[in-house]
Amino acid sequence: MSGLPGSVVVVADPDSLAREAARRLIGALATSPNENPAVCLSGGATPQALYGLLATEFSRDVPWDRVHWFWGDERMVPPNSPDSNERLATGPMLSRMPVPPASIHPVRTAGLSAEEAASAYSDELGRFRAAHRPAGAAFFDVTLLGMGPDGHTASLFPGKPAIAETARWAVGVPDAGQPPFVPRVTLTRPALASSRLVLFLLAGGGKTATLLRIAGGEDLPAGLVSRETPAVWLIDRAAAGEGTG
Ligand code: 6PG
Numbered sequence: 001m002s003g004l005p006g007s008v009v010v011v012a013d014p015d016s017l018a019r020e021a022a023r024r025l026i027g028a029l030a031t032s033p034n035e036n037p038a039v040c041l042s043g044g045a046t047p048q049a050l051y052g053l054l055a056t057e058f059s060r061d062v063p064w065d066r067v068h069w070f071w072g073d074e075r076m077v078p079p080n081s082p083d084s085n086e087r088l089a090t091g092p093m094l095s096r097m098p099v100p101p102a103s104i105h106p107v108r109t110a111g112l113s114a115e116e117a118a119s120a121y122s123d124e125l126g127r128f129r130a131a132h133r134p135a136g137a138a139f140f141d142v143t144l145l146g147m148g149p150d151g152h153t154a155s156l157f158p159g160k161p162a163i164a165e166t167a168r169w170a171v172g173v174p175d176a177g178q179p180p181f182v183p184r185v186t187l188t189r190p191a192l193a194s195s196r197l198v199l200f201l202l203a204g205g206g207k208t209a210t211l212l213r214i215a216g217g218e219d220l221p222a223g224l225v226s227r228e229t230p231a232v233w234l235i236d237r238a239a240a241g242e243g244t245g
Pocket of ligand 1: 042043044045046047072073074075085145146147148152153154155
């Protein structure tokens with residue numbers, strides 16, 4: 001798989017993908033210039049194995065007392081909903097580890113419109129930045145992202161206004177055009193670009209056609225984001241279109 005913006009690492013299978021992602025995330029935390037490193041978590045199915053590994057096999061390698069956890073996007077559902085990205089990461093990982101509650105920064109959805117939730121999240125990011133980052137420094141030490149079949153990443157969908165946002169760090173997405181059919185909140189390209197390392201995690205043959213479109217230069221959201229960030233595409237052999245034999 002050549003032509004993707006950034007570097008490309010092909011691993012054997014989803015298990016190797018989770019392990020390689022864990023090693024790289026831990027490495028980035030270990031070399032962070034920040035007393036309070038920040039990780040941006042992704043929704044989707046692919047990072048689930050990573051979250052499980054970080055909370056078990058690799059748990060001693062994560063400075064749980066110092067890291068702050070944020071989300072790249074959220075669905076406007078309660079935090080206990082199966083569709084909640086907050087729940088995807090807190091259930092198998094954050095709730096099991098010694099993480100100070102103040103270090104967990106979910107997108108608050110209760111009683112808010114998507115725009116209101118996005119505005120509150122922008123404020124939260126701004127407060128953290130003012131307290132913990134010198135002027136001009138990258139906000140996130142590690143940003144985890146996935147990619148959908150249409151090339152979306154976080155909740156930046158092709159052809160929707162959020163992908164063109166250049167000023168605000170979080171915006172509402174009234175209509176994702178796909179399940180679950182609820183509004184969302186997403187970080188924007190400038191927010192994702194404020195990262196020391198961006199890991200795209202992709203597994204399975206369902207990703208190959210979209211990866212080839214990006215490698216061919218098509219302006220899909222994941223491709224646009226990867227051009228603006230220190231991106232590493234961690235993909236398994238099936239996603240890379242390589243046979244297993
Ligand atoms: C979301 C995600 C989204 C996801 C991709 C890939 O909330 O839906 O943040 O951008 O990462 O759709 O999802 P999979 O890992 O399930 O393929």
